[in-house]
Amino acid sequence: xxxxxTAITGGEVQPYTSNDYVWSDQYDWKVHSVGxxxxxxxxxxxxxxxxxxxxxxxxADADGTASxxxxxxxxxxxxxxxRVLAGNGTATALVEELQQRA
Numbered sequence: 438x439x440x441x442x443t444a445i446t447g448g449e450v451q452p453y454t455s456n457d458y459v460w461s462d463q464y465d466w467k468v469h470s471v472g473x474x475x476x477x478x479x480x481x482x483x484x485x486x487x488x489x490x491x492x493x494x495x496x497a498d499a500d501g502t503a504s505x506x507x508x509x510x511x512x513x514x515x516x517x518x519x520r521v522l523a524g525n526g527t528a529t530a531l532v533e534e535l536q537q538r539a
Contacts, residue, residue, distance in 0.1 A: 472505025497528030
């Protein structure tokens with residue numbers, strides 16, 4: 438929406454880049470996936486679905502940049518991951534922030 442609004446109002450148009458995003462509602466589980474997983478990277482699990490009722494998996498590329506996330510019943514973690522992905526932030530910083538909230 439921001440890209441289209443900028444183009445319509447005559448602002449400086451930047452190349453459009455998107456993050457892949459998928460969500461699913463499976464009974465009591467709200468599953469969201471954003472970005473992608475680099476086969477050469479790593480993944481970190483935060484939370485415990487059975488104990489906490491929510492979990493997040495944060496994916497990093499080979500350089501440590503956050504590249505994707507999967508969340509179950511944790512929309513706040515999803516939103517934080519989307520902000521970090523848009524800003525090319527590190528997966529380590531995202532993981533640390535989410536661990537404090539877990």
